[in-house]
Amino acid sequence: MDERPRVLITRPGERAGPLREALEALGADVVTLEAMRLEVLPETPATRQAWLDFDRYQRVVVVSPFAAECLAAGLENYWPQLPLAPHFYAVGVGTAQVLHDRLGVRVHLPPASHGDTSEALLRLASLQRLDEQRVLLVAGEGGRALLAESLEHRGARLTRLAIYRRKLLSPTGMPAAHLADGNFSALVVTSGELLEHLAGWCSKAALNQPLIVSSQRLATLAQTLGYLRPLVAQGATPPALAAVVADVCDLNGADHDDLEKG
Incomplete structure (x- = not known):
């Protein structure tokens, strides 16, 4: 049984890759939620x-x-x-x-x-x-x-x-199910448009899970949308976002050099 913390990421396109790698280096089970296409x-x-x-x-x-x-x-x-x-x-x-x-x-x-x-x-x-x-x-x-x-x-x-x-997309498949039932340890969002879009797909349980955002502006918006646990990273880079995920999910196994490569 995989007991790694599940982390949902929403970064569209190729930019999801470095973030996924940074989080997997921590030991997270990363799930890409495709909710936007550029x-x-x-x-x-x-x-x-x-x-x-x-x-x-x-x-x-x-x-x-x-x-x-x-x-x-x-x-x-x-x-x-x-x-x-x-x-x-x-x-x-x-x-x-x-x-x-x-x-x-x-x-x-x-x-x-x-x-x-x-x-x-x-x-x-x-x-x-x-x-x-x-x-x-x-x-x-x-x-x-x-x-x-x-x-x-x-x-x-x-x-x-x-x-x-x-272009906003409707979440589908298992990622959508995780969002709907709150079955994840953290959600990473770096776009205000995506925050607003995903709020309509989140259950109360999902809104109560840790939400990692990249600015105080996004954290303020998240609170107005009903997200209860927004946490602000020091920017939108993979290392900055991964550092907050590591803290929230109590992941200590990552090599610092691995994160910096993200």
Whole structure:
């Protein structure tokens, strides 16, 4: 009989892999709950114009690893050699890593102690005054209103480029059954949209299980949705999330180096 603590993760697509590996290194029984799919949007005239004008932007802000992947793929079609003009900014270490790996660029990030949030990124000194600077915000459809509004309020000539969509899915199979009956030791969610979506599928028992989120904003939202035990990790990276799972599930067998590789 497998007595390992069962941990439900909700990270969509390929990004689920490193989180799964980090949690399995702890000794957890990891179950992927497929409740969201990320889909690249077809190129529009506005998207094409943003690619053509890329060398005219002073700052490029990228909100997620998938946005960074889409950005890199789009630029490859128009810029065999990346222009030197833009300064890159990322919401989160994972996003910065994709930008560095795919584009070879230096990326501005908030201090790790501040977490992977829009609020933390907006504290950077170089984003405080943006008088008439052209700023490209690369994101998915909807969301990140605070980031866009704050950049415009600080004087940026902002172009918001939505290059992917998030499609919510109905949980199915055994993962859905675990969610419905609360038969798990921890649930890991790093998206407000997913928190809202999953709340409708959770039983009272599930809402009473530990919920690991990546920011205080998500913890506050979780409480309003009826989750009773939200716990905040120091960001959305696999090591940060795994550290909280280890504490909650009393898992002490993981090698620290293994977690850092996540």
